[in-house]
Amino acid sequence: MSFDSIDDSGDQNLLSALTGLMGRFNIGDDGQLHYFGSQSNYHLMNSISDKSSMESTVSLQRRGLAAVERMGKNVPLSIALQEHLLELYWTWQHPWNYIIHKEMFSRAFRSRTYDRYCTPLLLSAIFALACRFSDREELRTVGEDPNTAGSAFFEQAKILFLYESQAPIIATVQAAALMSIRALSDGQEAFGWLYCGNAVRMALNLGLNIDCSQWVTSGLISEDEAEVRKVTWWGCFVLDKLFSIAVGRPGCTRKSHITCPKPSLSHEVEFEPWNPNLGSALVVSATVxxxxxxxxxxxxxxxxxxxxxxxxxxxxxxxxxxxxxxxxxxxxxxxxxxxxxxxxxxxxxxxxxxxxxxxx
Structure with missing residues (x-):
């Protein structure tokens, strides 16, 4: 979508006044939507992004994948195993840790194209967590040790994160959040706390805590993207509070900083059948x-x-x-x-x- 096709001449005075009080969204050097407060002069930048900046995230992802290959950390995985791990994730992680918009992610995954909703980093983070729910030995670094399940994916995710975090997108935020849970499950409390903080900081950087309905009305972002932003922000909020209570430290999120509405109560998502018996046919009955x-x-x-x-x-x-x-x-x-x-x-x-x- 082109940002230079918007005629906002009639709103310039109002925009200037609001910018002075509240700050505003703008396009950063990485081509992504960012939020800058009123104290910052970054909201005064030209909001038109060029093609090269929009490609920066993709370029960093490619560099990350190349680094993974050079370091011998690439983990080949068949489509069947990918589907197996995703099914485990949606069944056991997703219902209580609602941070990924399943439909938007799945749409990108099925098309086999990486975009802002499905990246190599996010897939690695999902697989690193999902392996904890699988008993397949091929997913372990040491076949006899179930504690090593998914460790290779976590190591791969760490490398990819170093690159993608330079120009974060929504999927980067989601990946960092999942990596914090994975680190904590390994007993790496300090590491988990660090990744949780990274997730919240990047979310604030992208303005996920801000109500973006005006941008939807203006046609700058779609309703689907706005919904993904809601899901991601509130998933980060819950995770931040869980960590704060678990480790007894101040959290990074404050209610007073949030104007983002909670995710919509979509009938399809809310009442999606939950079947713990993976691989079996889902029986439609009153007990589902x-x-x-x-x-x-x-x-x-x-x-x-x-x-x-x-x-x-x-x-x-x-x-x-x-x-x-x-x-x-x-x-x-x-x-x-x-x-x-x-x-x-x-x-x-x-x-x-x-x-x-x-x-x-």
Whole structure:
């Protein structure tokens, strides 16, 4: 889509005023949509991108693949095994970790073309996680050791990330988020924390936390892309809060910084049949469970946001009030407030989401 075909002459005064207060989206040197705050002069750049900048991400991906080959880290994988791992991912990871828009990803994957929704890096990250759910020895670095399942894909993803992160796209954000989970599953807490922070930083860089409905109305991005942005942002938000609670550190996301709406409750996604018996025919009956990936993501974001608020308050008191000792009454007061909010959340939440709350 060409950005130079837009006639915004009638909105220039309003745009200038809003830019001074809120910042704006613009096209970065890598040809991608970025958000720049009002304090930055980057939002004053010409928003027209040339073809060479739009190709920069693809060029970096090619360099990353070449580096993987040179280092002997390439992992050949048959189409059948790729399909097997993707099925595992959609079945066991996707329903609780809603960060990839399945339809847009699958459309690109089926066409065998890499684009902003399906890249070598994202595939490597998905495979690195999905291998943890497979018992196939050919997916392990050491055949007898199931702990090495997917390790080769993770090593491949690390190299690709070094290149693609120079001009990140939405798929880069998703890959970094999945890599953080993979690192944590390997007991590499510091590594996981780092990749989680990278995912959130890149998401903020791309303005995924900002409502982009005006750009949809203007025709600059499609409704599908806007939906992918929502899914990716809120997936990052949930992951950031999970890490914050798990390691007892301040998170990178704040509610006050977010105007992005939650993902749409698409009937196709919400009620997609969930079948844990991989490889077997799906029997259509009243006992088939819907995946409810979208609503689970909604309620997970709210639950984790409430649970992390008390932690953020305590971090703020400790960091900005040197020498302060949090008295027992203050901690108890914070606990009671959050406990009340979580109980209220539980009462208002559908039954199918409560298993998520119990698992936290």
């Amino acid at each position: 469970m819907p995946s409810r990936a979208v609503s689970t993501g909604h309620y997970a974001a709210e639950c984790l946001s409430l649970a992390s608020e008390a932690m953020d308050q305590m971090f703020g008191l400790l960091l900005y009030t040197p020498g302060l000792v949090l008295c027992h009454l203050l901690v108890l007061d914070m606990h009671q407030i959050v406990d009340y909010q979580l109980k209220k959340w539980k009462m208002l939440s559908p039954e199918q989401t409560l298993s998520y709350a119990h698992s936290i």
